[in-house]
Amino acid sequence: MKTPLRFALATLATALSPLAIAHASLVASFPAKGQTLTGSPSEIHLTFNEHVEPRYCRIKLVSDAGKNFDADRPVADKTTPNAIIAAVPVLKPGTYSARWTAVGGDGHKTHGDFKFTVAK
Amino acid sequence: MDDATLAGLRTAASAVFDVGFATMVGALATLALLQDTSSDWAARGARRGRTLFARASLLALAASLAWMAVQAVTLSDMAPVEALLSVGGVIVDTGFGRAWAVATLALAACVTVAMATRYRPVPVRALGVATTVIAVAHASAGHAGANGFSWLVPTMAVHLLATGLWAGGAFAAVLAVLHGDPHAVDGARYAGRLSALATAALAGVVVTGVATAWHGLGGSLASLAPDTAPAWGQVLDVKLVLVAIAVALGGVNRFVVMPSLPRSWPTFVRILRIEAVVLLAVLVAAAWLANGEPPTM
Numbered sequence: 001m002k003t004p005l006r007f008a009l010a011t012l013a014t015a016l017s018p019l020a021i022a023h024a025s026l027v028a029s030f031p032a033k034g035q036t037l038t039g040s041p042s043e044i045h046l047t048f049n050e051h052v053e054p055r056y057c058r059i060k061l062v063s064d065a066g067k068n069f070d071a072d073r074p075v076a077d078k079t080t081p082n083a084i085i086a087a088v089p090v091l092k093p094g095t096y097s098a099r100w101t102a103v104g105g106d107g108h109k110t111h112g113d114f115k116f117t118v119a120k
Numbered sequence: 121m122d123d124a125t126l127a128g129l130r131t132a133a134s135a136v137f138d139v140g141f142a143t144m145v146g147a148l149a150t151l152a153l154l155q156d157t158s159s160d161w162a163a164r165g166a167r168r169g170r171t172l173f174a175r176a177s178l179l180a181l182a183a184s185l186a187w188m189a190v191q192a193v194t195l196s197d198m199a200p201v202e203a204l205l206s207v208g209g210v211i212v213d214t215g216f217g218r219a220w221a222v223a224t225l226a227l228a229a230c231v232t233v234a235m236a237t238r239y240r241p242v243p244v245r246a247l248g249v250a251t252t253v254i255a256v257a258h259a260s261a262g263h264a265g266a267n268g269f270s271w272l273v274p275t276m277a278v279h280l281l282a283t284g285l286w287a288g289g290a291f292a293a294v295l296a297v298l299h300g301d302p303h304a305v306d307g308a309r310y311a312g313r314l315s316a317l318a319t320a321a322l323a324g325v326v327v328t329g330v331a332t333a334w335h336g337l338g339g340s341l342a343s344l345a346p347d348t349a350p351a352w353g354q355v356l357d358v359k360l361v362l363v364a365i366a367v368a369l370g371g372v373n374r375f376v377v378m379p380s381l382p383r384s385w386p387t388f389v390r391i392l393r394i395e396a397v398v399l400l401a402v403l404v405a406a407a408w409l410a411n412g413e414p415p416t417m
Contacts, residue, residue: 050266053214055214103214105268106262107191
């Protein structure tokens with residue numbers, strides 16, 4: 001290996017190392033982003049790319065009319081790694097924004113949201 | 121307190137911790153490097169090294185406590201005073217909280233031992249074990265331990281220790297050892313050992329860096345494309361340049377300046393001082409990057 005290339009790889013690796021792992025981010029959900037359901041869901045499922053701390057996660061639903069619905073405190077989904085479940089109140093037909101806050105296993109807090117629709 | 125302020129405070133606490141921990145490791149290594157020297161110059165360096173270790177331990181402990189206070193406010197969404205009451209819950213209920221507790225207890229042990237042995241030889245090996253415990257616990261509390269214990273945790277711990285030897289070795293040299301005219305034999309011996317240690321540490325940083333970076337990036341550099349996280353990418357670029365400068369300065373000292381020691385001692389000291397400042401900036405940039413929002417894969 002040529003010296004300049006070895007030097008470049010060494011500096012690149014040194015600079016990248018401690019930080020190249022992203023914080024907790026959503027990889028799947030039920031309802032899915034943009035999904036239309038035939039009735040109100042009883043629970044929201046969120047699956048992340050890494051372990052999250054359920055006790056410090058939050059899920060809030062906001063209707064297209066701006067009304068807030070707090071989901072129950074999330075608990076770990078024992079059937080799916082890195083997933084949480086939260087019961088939600090009965091939702092009337094309409095479009096809802098699910099706003100989530102998650103705390104990853106590294107202690108970092110991340111936020112996100114997605115929309116789904118409950119059909120008439 | 122808004123999210124941006126809390127993120128800034130967390131980054132500041134992380135940066136101070138990283139600098140403090142690196143200095144602890146470097147001061148401890150310096151004490152080991154000076155162990156079989158006999159000159160007054162080396163004895164004064166060792167005495168300042170012990171004081172530096174004590175101060176660096178205290179700094180890292182204060183930063184660690186501040187980090188947990190910021191975490192409690194962030195996680196509880198409460199006012200700072202109320203949030204502090206939730207610290208116990210954060211420690212008990214979260215993996216990073218438990219790892220933090222282990223690191224903080226080991227730090228407190230280091231502070232206690234360092235204060236108790238400020239004026240006599242410190243138990244270097246026992247403190248070495250304690251700093252290793254801190255490195256493993258700190259790695260477990262961060263990204264590497266986010267999914268529980270895996271090969272990433274010890275790899276990151278070695279990375280933290282190697283970074284501490286490289287950067288902290290330079291800090292300790294500048295702050296504790298490189299004062300006044302050096303002893304002819306001990307000065308050259310110390311410079312040679314420090315350079316060999318830095319080279320070995322850099323090799324450790326690179327090996328563990330390649331492993332964790334490749335794992336974190338999923339085996340692809342695509343997520344580092346410039347448009348995925350502009351600010352994060354710019355700081356990464358700055359850090360790349362700073363690391364390259366530090367490696368180059370170390371290379372100049374080792375291959376150009378050191379062969380003509382002790383005549384070139386002033387140049388050796390001047391270059392090492394610049395390298396220490398550059399490495400300080402590298403640690404600050406690393407803390408910013410580790411607490412920032414990296415590109416999503």
